[in-house]
Amino acid sequence: MVASPPVVEIREWGRPARRRTLIQPLTIGRDCPGEVLVDDGVSREHLRLVPSPTALSAVDLGSRNGTTVNGTALTGRAELSPGDVLRLGRSEIIVLHTPTTVRNAREPKHDSTRLGLRAVAVPPPLPPATTNRSAVLTPAERVLGIDPTGERDLFRAYDELPTRVPLGVWRGVRVGSIAAYLTVIALLFLLLAAGLFVMFHVIIPWLPILFFAAPGL
Numbered sequence: 001m002v003a004s005p006p007v008v009e010i011r012e013w014g015r016p017a018r019r020r021t022l023i024q025p026l027t028i029g030r031d032c033p034g035e036v037l038v039d040d041g042v043s044r045e046h047l048r049l050v051p052s053p054t055a056l057s058a059v060d061l062g063s064r065n066g067t068t069v070n071g072t073a074l075t076g077r078a079e080l081s082p083g084d085v086l087r088l089g090r091s092e093i094i095v096l097h098t099p100t101t102v103r104n105a106r107e108p109k110h111d112s113t114r115l116g117l118r119a120v121a122v123p124p125p126l127p128p129a130t131t132n133r134s135a136v137l138t139p140a141e142r143v144l145g146i147d148p149t150g151e152r153d154l155f156r157a158y159d160e161l162p163t164r165v166p167l168g169v170w171r172g173v174r175v176g177s178i179a180a181y182l183t184v185i186a187l188l189f190l191l192l193a194a195g196l197f198v199m200f201h202v203i204i205p206w207l208p209i210l211f212f213a214a215p216g217l
Helices: 137-144 167-190 192-216
Strands: 002-004 007-011 018-021 026-029 047-051 056-060 077-079 085-088 091-097 100-102
Antiparallel strands (some): 007 091, 047 056
């Protein structure tokens, strides 16, 4: 890819028009190292044209009389387009064209978004293998909530369960468990023997049962 530099035409009072191809920043003024204009309305360093690979910008260098772009006062930096007219003093600068990208005739066309890969048909999945399940293992897996195939969602939302325990029952169980917990604490402080009996003969033996049975309810 080859970038074409911008070109401007300078029209100064009493002098023939001249064109400048901008390959680097160009300072324009009445007494400057760049383009000199014989115009009393132009400051010593009035304007700078700044080309880039993709755009052309104009910057007013704090001139006394200012610069206009298409009749609008230039403040700060402005990006120029083909046909824009800059006026400084009695002189004009016309933008003939801004940086454009030209494709080299010998440069091969290339699309960086395409990798040149061919589409390959994906083979269909293999049918699931059939295995002989034990008559004892299958009910145990169903009770414990185990899915050996990996196709069933074991943690569905409460509203999606086909069979469920009513919400009121769960609330009652929660209230009962809190009451039982407080009762055991009171027994451990008031009747130590009774509290230890409930702890080791009732609560601890039931913990494994709740651990395995609660997920399947």
